[in-house]
Amino acid sequence: MLEAIGLVTKRHFVGYCSAPQLNRRQLDQLYEARLLIEPFAARRAAEQMDDQAMAELVALADAMTPGESRQSYDKFADQDSELHDLIATGSGNPIIRETLSRLHSHLHIFRLRFHSEVTTEAVNEHADLIAALTARDADAAEKAMREHIQRSYAxxxxFADE
Structure with a gap:
């Protein structure tokens, strides 16, 4: 499973080793793909997500707290991935969800930098996104997701290797 999601690589006659982190070019490509897909997913989720799924999303966002320790940071990374997955699912387009899950972007992004600043800023950006989604404002949801991804990239x- 770790090999399938890109966290380890198999070496002939050696075994498994940690996969290298994304380099700058790969990170740029990952964010280009996210900017094409995720704002649209947020727009569609604002329009289509049912009330139960929206309540689950809100509860998850409320439970997310900035990570001060490595353990809490890792938990936040998992929750962040789940939040983005719930939005992709809420888009009503299984191809969008599958495409985003194959990117495993959150696993790679959170491997780049451990710092509570990352989670604190993400919590604030998520709040804007959740507000737009719960208001069923497709334009604002798309904009909030785009800004979140752009700020995450920044x-x-x-910390990306050239």
Whole structure:
């Protein structure tokens, strides 16, 4: 499973090793894909997500707290991935969800930098996104997701290898 999601690689006659982190070019490509897909997913989720799924999303966002320790940071990374997955699912388009899940973007992004600033800023950005989604404002949801992804990129790109 770890090999399938890109966290380890198999070496002939050696075994498994940690996969290298994304380099700058790969990170740029990952964010280009996210900017194409996730704002649209948020727009569609604002329009289509049912009330039960919206309540689950709100509860998850409310439970997310900035990570001060490595353990809480890792928990936040998992919750962040789940939040983005719930929005993709709420888009009503299984191809969008599957495409985003194959990117495993959150696993790679949170591997780049451990710092509570990352989670604190993400919580604030998520709040804007959740507000737009619960208001069923498709334009605002799309905009909030785009801004969240752009800010996330700005936070992690200084730590990417060229």
């Amino acid at each position: 936070r992690v790109v200084p």
